[in-house]
Amino acid sequence: MSTPPKIRTEQALNLLKHGYLFTSRVRRKAGAHPNADTPVNLTLMGKRATLLRGEEGVKLFYDTDKVKRAGAMPKFIQVPLFGSGAVHTLDGEAHRVRKNALADQVYEDEPVARFKTLVAEEVQTTLDRWRQQPGNVYDDFALAYGRAAFRWAGISVSTPEMERQARSLSRLLDNFGTPKGNPVAWVERWRADRWYRSLIAGVRAGEINAPASSALASMAELRDEHGELVDEHTAGVELQNLTRPTIAVSRFAAFAAVSLVEHPEWAERIRVAAGEELIDIPEATAFAQEVRRTYPFVPMLPALATTDTEIKGCPIRRGQRILLDILGTNTAHTEWEDADTFDPARFLDAGDAEQLGAFIPQGGGEVRSGHRCPGEKIAVTALSVGVAALARSEVQVSRETEDQTFSWTQFLTRPATGVRVHLAG
Template sequence: MSNRPGARLFDQTAEFLRSGYLFASRVRRAAGLEPDSDSPVPIRLLGRSSLLVRGEEGVRFFYDNDLFRRDGAMPAFIRGPLFGAGAVHGLDGDSHRARKNALADLAYDDARVAAFASCVSEELEEMLTTLARERSGSVYDATTVAFGRAAFRWAGVPVSTGEADRRAHQMSRLLDTFGRPATNPLAWVERARLDRWATGLIRGARDGSPGGHARVAADSVLAAIADLRDENGALVSDHTAAVELQNLTRPTVAVARFAAFAAVALVEHPDWAQRIREATTAAGRLTDIPEAVAFAQEVRRVYPFVPMLPALAAVDTEIGGCPVHRGQRVFLDILGTNTDPNHWDDAGTFDPQRFLDVTDSEELAAFIPQGGAGVRTGHRCPGEKIAVTALSATVAALCRPGVEISDDADDLTFPWTRMLTRPATGVRLRYRATATT
């Protein structure tokens, strides 16, 4: 494939679906680019001429709000079940700024993050208690439940433990099914069910119906979302508020995928497992363990989660000598940027040490596992602090004495061609509480 601007390209949508996370690296090789080249690559997806970018320059370009818009960029078959109709992800301009700041006030605020840390720590302790009783389980299934319970408690959602578990599993199934044509209809089914449930919560909080307003704390996330306003100060619809309530809780459930990958990495790096075990034991807690945070960040850097993100050019522009025309779709290579040899020493090596001395990982332009640029000014996920808190606490929990993570090949491998991917077993484990726990 030629990398000349304007070169005639065959549509590569089928190849993208076949290649999954390997697509970007394959098209770069086919374009004759060296592994360390960050040159943009013309591609053709969904019947349209597009451009693939990566690296710090690509990140700055992609997140320039004067050059790009998000409305209509994500294909509807992905956007619909994953984010929901009217979600912040598809907004631009003043609408986006107002919505994003409202969500950041809830998910990015340090006091709110601290409240989540308390919830997730308690739920992970309960997860270990359950594992000790049942003797075995899987990291993915166990953390799906723990993260779901923690997210709903944090948000002030009035649900029983049983319903919290059911909703968390629904969100998990949505994430398992939305990215593949054969299972995408199932994701739409889960989206419809979750929308009905969340809309009922919003209506209950708004109108004070039995079981609704009376059970919703005035200072809760749910109460704030029930009062969500647009850029003109008008109350958003019940459905839009319900969608954003899910967008503040479902991404936490999605961290279970990173938790499974973290378990794999702990097996493959026992020296770090021991180091984290000692630090966690000395601290006597699961949260705010520097070694566990560094390990979690390296998991987010190296393991596959989001493959690419799209935007539509709002004006004619160019990058690296490659023209971009108004309306053209540009894709940001997330995994390729996170492992770009131009920005990371020994980029392909798993080394949490690289994050130990980093004060603010969000200042690293080439570290974009959940989006880049500023939380309030760009499109970075406002729940990133919560995601890191959940994952790092899980890393600490998995290093607890008595936890045995399976080292079978089935637990340590996963398909790079499937989106979203994870080990099929969920990574099996056993836990036998010890006297030193």
């Protein structure tokens, strides 16, 4: 058995310095072949960790008999991003019960169909606003996706209030996980927790009317694995986790705008297929999936081994941190034909993209029994509607270099301008 590639020196500062380039630099420095899925050992935050990539690594990472998520992510990232007591921090029966309660709200066909109609309405509202004055894709789609998510969840507040909350959550995502921005993220997390908690409290006190079967109503009645009603804070955190990720899709929308400029043949293809429609356009969905595959979003995910195991000859000890290379898996040459080529056609006949083991832009595994994000259908729906809108002939996306470029060393990244846009005519 050969010795797995490894780096002995501490890599935490390099992670902050190199961002999305960190995993490829670690592999290169350790001497791992760039196009292989060989596990790499490294030292991170004073402890040994193993970096995994590829479908086999995904299978191990999401094997709940060998791996757990609780305690793996540093608190300074986990709390502002997911919230204290969130489903992401649970394992075992507690996780299963909580996860299924969330999946009931966002993963089934009926709530997805309901969201589809609402997000199309809100994206059309954004197009109408652009007709009056120029905007930018990231900021304006964050508001559109936010309005759609809040309406879908049964949160009945004014449009200005919905947009204020969407901007707040966008600031959280712009700032968490970096030394400079993390204090801002904590402030926005505190504000969000307070607002969502007040919604739950209002429903439980009978002061707020939550539509039957809505996410708001369901989270107000959220119960733990023992059948006990969870506290207002935890219920609010999970309501937030059902809505905030939709706002984050605006990052992908900005990248999609860049890609439509770079691939005008696909813009034309989507435009012809869509006509005046915004929903259920296979070409727009395929384009959305390829954007999710190729552009940086989640850099990697951490977990902890619960037992001694091994992968490809690399031993992993109980209690050791495991890191799953998200972007590296999505673009691995061992997993994808012409991996470096932007080709939405690969998703046109792919069937259920969630069944592709190496396609993990928002995590992998199973939704109800594992840790896969239950809101993936909602995310793809929002993005595909955005793609169809941005492909319209009257939508003029900026071609300036500063609108097309983004940082590979900044978490979470996006085009700095948000990608400026206006409507012709």
